[in-house]
Amino acid sequence: MKKFNPKDFEDKWRKKWADDEVYKTPKIKKGDDKFYSLYSYPYPSGAGLHVGHVEGMVANDIPARYNRMKGKKVMMPMGWDSFGLPAENYAIKTGVHPKENTDEAIKAFVEQINNIGISVDWDTEVGAHYENYYKWTQWIFIQLFNAGLAYKKKAPVNWCPKDQTVLANEQVESDGTCERCGTKVEQKDLSQWFFKITDFADRLVDDLDKVDWPDSTKAQQRDWIGRSIGAEILWKLNNPESKEDFTINTFTTRFDTIPGPTFLVVAPEYKCLDKIVTAENKDAVSKYIDSIKNKTDLDRQSAKEKTGVFTGSYAVNPFNNEEVPIYVADYVLANYGTGAVMGMPGHDQRDFDFAKKFDLPVKYTLQPKDEGFEFPKDKAFEGEGYQINSDEFDGLWWEEAKEKIMEKLIADKKAIKKVNYKLRDWLLSRQRYWGCPIPVIYDPEGNAHAVPEEDLPVLLPYNVDFSPTGESPLAKSEEFQKSAEEKYGKGWSREVDTMDTFVDSSWYFFRHVDAKNDEKIFDSEKVNAWLPTDLYMIGAEHIVLHLMYSRFFTKFFFDQGLIDFDEPFYKMRHMGLILGPDGRKMSKRWGNVINPNDEIEKYGADTLRMYEMFMGPLEDAKPWNDKAEKGVLRFLSKVWDNFEKVKESVRSEDQEREINKLIKYVGPAIDSLSFNTAVAKMMEFNNFLSKEKEINKSVFERFMLVLAPFALYITEELWAQMGNEFSIHNAKWPEFDEALTKESSVTIAIQINGKVRGTVDVDAGSNEDAVYNAAMGVENIAKYIETEPKKKIYIQDRILNVIV
């Protein structure tokens, strides 16, 4: 037989699978046994599909194929996150229109995906920049607008004064300068559109209990929403220059520390700052605000050294009537809580740092009852303890004190119960060209109206000057603005901002199910039958934002009665980064980029697929190793060679046992996405076959079936050569017989005092005495047992630990 060469048959099968529509999505109704395998739709970069995409897609494809063989109805869609910044920047640099380079990139992606053999049904294809897609993105905006969930307000953006353009965070260097021209970036307020995701905060927290996601992901979602249940404490302002009654509210959950604040801090943007700052301190405060106004929130919170300035006023602690000074400092943010916090340096590290810097006293409200306990001199005490300095609450455990103090202050009307969230509304306006136009028109008075639904889509004009000149590119399109006056009358104008691409990506998984529908966003019955998705693979970098926004849209659709479920992704898992051979992140800069096309050319698609699955756990970051990839090619060649030994008539108990063990292992391994170990087991099995003189045909057929989801081409080829019906990918997944998987004897480790001193082979299921007697027959074990053992611990078929 010929040597294994994937080129001999790859094209043949690829064509046949397409011609015979092997992966066509079946029709289903709600309740059918289905499997919706979703890969987070890729950004179609001009660099082509990269090996990280291959990893994720194959990780989706293997379970899709496995479930197809198990008889489930399977959908494996594909789409493009085709609006976005890189295409626009590339266009600014080269003059090639974003639509052109995007469409080009998509063509290349489709071809590559087919070459890798991902079982995509292309009838499901969607793309953010397709007119029949972004029409419905706009439709969603209008529904949110009509529901009162889209609104405008001012918000800061990164602004480059030289380039006269808004910069993405990514375009700002770490020293706060513009990546293009090196000018210091400023913060500038613009009027922008927001979605009111905060209305959904509680459901976004609570419904995490409904889904099968990694706990760490849920933890990050919860933290992002940041729900904390506490109360606002009312502090009376004492401004030595004014008698005006004014109250400053601070939010806290830690009422146990209420006796301890030694200062109050308000954010530089605090709304009533002028009531707090005295004439004497006015200059210093405005100077300070000037000095920090171009810092981002992240900069402000991660600054090593605390900064701030005294306002001249004091606040009265409602718990004990103590007066504390009020400061302005940028480590307090205006958009979280009330924009004012109480400084409790004894028990909060940031407050401690601030107190040290400004020489403010440190007071403690709790301490452990340990003998000789001393508070640390150089940091806050963030441990647990019993109340001190807290009047009638002294001696209570802090958790109890927290509740009691809060109740008392609320009863005395000195605090108001309050739930706080870190989650902020979703800013979706972008002052860019390559995105979905926001479907809003302004009347001559400047009031915003939703574009009537029958006028959708608001088309993104093609001929637009998108070079940076200080306003949104669409503002410069006469064609775009003229169409508004023509349609809606003189003085009417169009919104010129486009949408954040996260809007596009927050609903594409619905559209896959009904990608060609021109009448409505989707057919609800179809969506209710296919969703939620059964497996969603996303990169670890999407854990917070993309998932949060998609869940928000899903809940909104549910509320609108469009769908009958309110979480989009039932089971979700992450894949890790694939690093370059040098262990660094792949990048043109390092010249360490691996192109999947080259790998297919060298070794074939099966090898590429299997190698990426074999590299290591899906969720880990792992470096590329060409030699190891070659090892997978070697494995497939050996499979090919073993085929020559297949004989119909041969019977072998050992082969029967090994194939049953393999089938038993691989199925659950696919379910748990443990592909690397599944591949290892198949290699072990094949090594076993290599030692056999002849191989039973049925055993080899079952091996091909188990291998089929991983290595599509070789299995289809050998399946056909054995005279089986096309296609192996629609064949039935093999069953295993538990009884046949059992080994008759087992090796048991014998420990003396917990140290392994030898092993014994006994019949499976032997009892403790039998194992002990066998162990006493081994010299190196027996020599440690001089007297009757104190104790024996026996775990059947595994270990015997003798304590002497």
Next chain:
RNA sequence: GCCGAAGUGGUGGAACUGGUAGACACGCCGGACUCAAAAUCCGGUGGAGGUUAUACUUCGUGAGGGUUCGAGUCCCUCCUUCGGUACCA
């Protein structure tokens, strides 16, 4: 700063709910084949000690401590690296 994750041979990694650490693969070493090389095949391979050899001893899962008959796995403290941090997607 805050949230999350990961650290196991020369390398990628395996180890089920605590039960023989290093499966599988790469690399390396030795051998076969070859004029030679590549490819392929066979054998070996955590470190240290020890033996003619086989035994065997001992150390070992980022560091330090703890729980347990037994810890890569559980608990505490620390270190390093990576992801996210709201306009990259």
